[in-house]
Amino acid sequence: MAAILLIEDDPLVRRGLQLALSRHGHDVRTADTGEHGLAEFASSTPDIVVLDLMLPGIDGFEVCRRIRNAGEVPVIMLTARGDDFDVVSGLAAGADDYVVKPAQPTVLDARIRAVLRRSAGASDGVRAHGELRIDTTALTVSVRGEPVPLTATELRLLLTLSRAPGRVFSRTQLLQEVWEHDYLGDSRLVDNCVQRMRAKIESDPASPVYVQTVRGFGYRFGPV
Amino acid sequence: MAAILLIEDDPLVRRGLQLALSRHGHDVRTADTGEHGLAEFASSTPDIVVLDLMLPGIDGFEVCRRIRNAGEVPVIMLTARGDDFDVVSGLAAGADDYVVKPAQPTVLDARIRAVLRRSAGASDGVRAHGELRIDTTALTVSVRGEPVPLTATELRLLLTLSRAPGRVFSRTQLLQEVWEHDYLGDSRLVDNCVQRMRAKIESDPASPVYVQTVRGFGYRFGPV
DNA sequence: CCGGTCTGTCGCAGTCGTGTCGCAGAAGAC
DNA sequence: GTCTTCTGCGACACGACTGCGACAGACCGG
Numbered sequence: 001m002a003a004i005l006l007i008e009d010d011p012l013v014r015r016g017l018q019l020a021l022s023r024h025g026h027d028v029r030t031a032d033t034g035e036h037g038l039a040e041f042a043s044s045t046p047d048i049v050v051l052d053l054m055l056p057g058i059d060g061f062e063v064c065r066r067i068r069n070a071g072e073v074p075v076i077m078l079t080a081r082g083d084d085f086d087v088v089s090g091l092a093a094g095a096d097d098y099v100v101k102p103a104q105p106t107v108l109d110a111r112i113r114a115v116l117r118r119s120a121g122a123s124d125g126v127r128a129h130g131e132l133r134i135d136t137t138a139l140t141v142s143v144r145g146e147p148v149p150l151t152a153t154e155l156r157l158l159l160t161l162s163r164a165p166g167r168v169f170s171r172t173q174l175l176q177e178v179w180e181h182d183y184l185g186d187s188r189l190v191d192n193c194v195q196r197m198r199a200k201i202e203s204d205p206a207s208p209v210y211v212q213t214v215r216g217f218g219y220r221f222g223p224v
Numbered sequence: 225m226a227a228i229l230l231i232e233d234d235p236l237v238r239r240g241l242q243l244a245l246s247r248h249g250h251d252v253r254t255a256d257t258g259e260h261g262l263a264e265f266a267s268s269t270p271d272i273v274v275l276d277l278m279l280p281g282i283d284g285f286e287v288c289r290r291i292r293n294a295g296e297v298p299v300i301m302l303t304a305r306g307d308d309f310d311v312v313s314g315l316a317a318g319a320d321d322y323v324v325k326p327a328q329p330t331v332l333d334a335r336i337r338a339v340l341r342r343s344a345g346a347s348d349g350v351r352a353h354g355e356l357r358i359d360t361t362a363l364t365v366s367v368r369g370e371p372v373p374l375t376a377t378e379l380r381l382l383l384t385l386s387r388a389p390g391r392v393f394s395r396t397q398l399l400q401e402v403w404e405h406d407y408l409g410d411s412r413l414v415d416n417c418v419q420r421m422r423a424k425i426e427s428d429p430a431s432p433v434y435v436q437t438v439r440g441f442g443y444r445f446g447p448v
Numbered sequence: 449c450c451g452g453t454c455t456g457t458c459g460c461a462g463t464c465g466t467g468t469c470g471c472a473g474a475a476g477a478c
Numbered sequence: 479g480t481c482t483t484c485t486g487c488g489a490c491a492c493g494a495c496t497g498c499g500a501c502a503g504a505c506c507g508g
Contacts, residue, residue: 192457
């Protein structure tokens with residue numbers, strides 16, 4: 001499973017690709033303009049960005065440039081039928097690959113996996129932290145080689161936290177990202193889920209290594 | 225966590241965004257006019273300013289211009305629905321980004337993080353002063369590489385002080401910014417917290433380097 | 449329709465942090 | 479030099495926060 005950000009203004013194409021890529025096992029978020037795309041990019045820290053060139057407002061090149069400036073996240077461009085200019089400019093702007101529209105979902109999925117594999121396998125594949133291995137493709141977690149059966153919610157929580165190791169997430173942020181509903185008043189839901197997950201992945205839940213409590217703020221993944 | 229100054233005249237919008245951004249983990253102060261905004265800007269030295277264009281008195285453009293003249297603090301503008309004139313003029317006046325009203329809190333939060341990341345990571349990252357390192361994302365503090373376990377209040381205090389090195393904060397200001405409740409009469413609370421923090425981060429608490437006492441006024445971070 | 453698993457809520461208990469108090473010492477004022 | 483004011487600092491008790499077990503409803507597969 002990879003966290004994909006799809007930036008595409010045409011609602012039909014957007015919904016279609018989102019559905020298709022979701023079926024291929026990805027976690028897909030979408031945006032309809034360059035501005036919204038950059039905003040979503042900043043907040044959701046995806047593994048890869050699929051980017052349409054023709055966008056209202058900031059165009060695809062500019063979006064691509066800004067994303068590449070922000071870090072190592074790879075970009076795949078969607079271009080109108082094989083326009084040479086588009087391709088050259090796209091790659092110049094920092095795109096890792098391009099797919100000609102109309103994009104076949106299976107082709108796009110293959111490209112995505114290829115690009116992710118090429119980019120040091122940071123995301124599509126295995127995240128290893130100490131003795132904890134998180135396979136984001138097979139959606140499996142193992143500690144010291146022993147597979148650990150996590151539930152869906154626990155897994156989403158772990159994936160969210162481990163996507164930004166070291167960063168502190170507040171309970172409210174986690175509720176929004178993992179549970180996806182705005183909460184009225186805070187609850188102990190997050191604590192509970194963390195505790196259940198710890199019981200499975202931590203060798204000593206009393207002094208956790210992977211998911212740490214930051215008293216008064218929230219939780220954080222990984223050693224510092 | 226970022227210190228945000230929100231300048232917006234509509235009380236409803238102001239309160240709503242303040243609440244929402246607070247939930248996203250930010251420290252939000254507000255102002256209802258351009259004048260008050262500039263005053264608050266001078267006194268609270270925020271990391272970023274979110275600025276409504278339509279303001280009574282000094283308008284948003286002018287406020288933006290003055291803020292940009294004052295330093296490196298980035299500005300995000302709130303504009304009425306996509307008026308081209310607003311956007312162009314806003315960016316010309318020095319805004320780093322703009323969000324169309326009505327602003328979705330999550331979108332605004334994402335923009336804020338994006339702008340902060342773009343602006344050399346001054347806020348969403350690491351502040352280094354001498355041998356003291358403050359990671360505002362992981363919420364960790366270390367001295368000479370040694371991690372220092374600060375409590376939530378101590379950390380908020382240090383974050384507040386270090387946001388404006390050299391500036392003297394009165395006890396009342398600190399109570400408002402760190403403790404967030406208006407105090408009846410002054411107390412020794414701040415002194416106490418400072419003392420506890422010094423014991424952890426100063427190699428010689430008797431002659432502090434990072435948090436200095438300004439007798440009769442308050443405290444100051446860093447060597448002048 | 450039934451059984452099992454997962455999820456969200458509740459309550460309790462332990463722990464850690466926080467705020468208050470009092471005293472002593474230092475810095476200025478006169 | 480003396481007196482006042484302000485700050486450093488240790489002690490302590492209350493309270494907030496979190497861990498954790500128990501339970502009931504939801505959801506899913508058979």
